[in-house]
Amino acid sequence: MKKIIIVGGGVAGMQAALTLKALGQEPLILEKSDRLGGKLNRWDRLFPTQTPAGEVLEPCLKAVAEAGIAVQYGAQAEAVDPDGRGVVLTDGTRIEADGVVIASGFELFDARLKEEYGYCIYDNVLTSADLEERFKTHQVLTSRGEKPQRVAILHCVGSRDEKVNQNHCSRVCCITGVKQAMELRQLYPDCEVFNFYMDMRMFAEGYEEIYRESQEKYHVNHIRGRISEVSQTHEGRLLLKTEDTLIGRPMRMEVDLLILLVGMCAGSSNPSLAVSGGLALRSSGFFDPLNPFAGNLRSNMKNLFFAGTATAPKNVSEAMNDGVAAAWQIYRTLTQPAAQQ
Ligand SMILES: Cc1cc2nc3c(=O)[nH]c(=O)nc-3n(C[C@H](O)[C@H](O)[C@H](O)COP(=O)(O)OP(=O)(O)OC[C@H]3O[C@@H](n4cnc5c(N)ncnc54)[C@H](O)[C@@H]3O)c2cc1C
Numbered sequence: 001m002k003k004i005i006i007v008g009g010g011v012a013g014m015q016a017a018l019t020l021k022a023l024g025q026e027p028l029i030l031e032k033s034d035r036l037g038g039k040l041n042r043w044d045r046l047f048p049t050q051t052p053a054g055e056v057l058e059p060c061l062k063a064v065a066e067a068g069i070a071v072q073y074g075a076q077a078e079a080v081d082p083d084g085r086g087v088v089l090t091d092g093t094r095i096e097a098d099g100v101v102i103a104s105g106f107e108l109f110d111a112r113l114k115e116e117y118g119y120c121i122y123d124n125v126l127t128s129a130d131l132e133e134r135f136k137t138h139q140v141l142t143s144r145g146e147k148p149q150r151v152a153i154l155h156c157v158g159s160r161d162e163k164v165n166q167n168h169c170s171r172v173c174c175i176t177g178v179k180q181a182m183e184l185r186q187l188y189p190d191c192e193v194f195n196f197y198m199d200m201r202m203f204a205e206g207y208e209e210i211y212r213e214s215q216e217k218y219h220v221n222h223i224r225g226r227i228s229e230v231s232q233t234h235e236g237r238l239l240l241k242t243e244d245t246l247i248g249r250p251m252r253m254e255v256d257l258l259i260l261l262v263g264m265c266a267g268s269s270n271p272s273l274a275v276s277g278g279l280a281l282r283s284s285g286f287f288d289p290l291n292p293f294a295g296n297l298r299s300n301m302k303n304l305f306f307a308g309t310a311t312a313p314k315n316v317s318e319a320m321n322d323g324v325a326a327a328w329q330i331y332r333t334l335t336q337p338a339a340q341q
């Protein structure tokens, strides 16, 4: 039986642990926070189906508990051996293993770095993550406690942006913005919603249909354009300076709430794990797998594998599938070295 450390107990890490346990191995999840589930703990309803996040998370949590998988909470991995034989935590504790799956996920872009959008300056500027938390309470009110009459949603905040050194596309924020626009219209049918996008990237099954539904059924206004500046009016509304780039016309618009679709950035532990383990990083800071095709969960180092958003922005189903696949790959590598690849 092989002991395999899983760094990170999000959906990818949990799927890896469940698969390894089912294969008769001994997984240990190291989770830096005090709970499993990663970002899904923060989301309300998930695209593409508007399924409550809890309906995806709870069965995983139950399965991990029922399988008796060992979990160490408050355990932040800081370093990993280049041959996967152990992990060192931030408190200096060393844990031995036969191999490691890094499923340490992603970080949300810090919207304060785009000062021009007024996050943490104006109360009525929220991020997409903040909005998910408001949806959980079934109320999305302005700072004055009023129902919003008009909301703007801005795409690509902290993604595709050289100025903040985040050149990659975060992939899931376009569909998040469309989903959130529809949810706002469901909650407040009189509220106008404007989505300001650079490109609408509907890459997965069902996404294009949701985009169409947002227009035909929910009458969401999608405007190709950027917001250049946000200020606050005397009445406490937000004044947006923007441009519709399709017709080349500058615009000014007053809204009650501005939602910033923050990007998915590389995990904060990636640099220290990469340096200690000799692991390759992409220019985006995400881990760089051995090759982009058959080896996309295998690292450049022995007995070290990846799962989920540790390597790139992904949706939940992609992250969960990665967990299963990474478990199989490390299992084969450790138990049948001749048969691997
Ligand atoms: C605003 C927003 C909304 C989204 N909504 C949807 C949606 O509706 N549908 C959908 O399919 N996808 C959605 N996504 C994407 C979804 O959140 C991810 O696909 C999913 O969270 C990836 O899971 P993960 O396990 O790879 O990473 P995470 O969820 O980030 O989990 C990683 C875990 O690792 C832990 N960890 C990190 N570093 C360490 C370390 N060094 N040591 C130990 N533990 C560590 C973290 O605490 C965390 O528990 C959304 C993303 C965003 C930004």
Ligand code: SF4
Residues within 6 Å of the ligand: 155, 156, 157, 159, 160, 168, 169, 170, 171, 172, 173, 174, 175, 198, 199, 200, 201, 261, 263
């Ligand atoms: S998915 Fe859409 S909003 Fe997100 S970075 Fe890519 S283009 Fe921008």
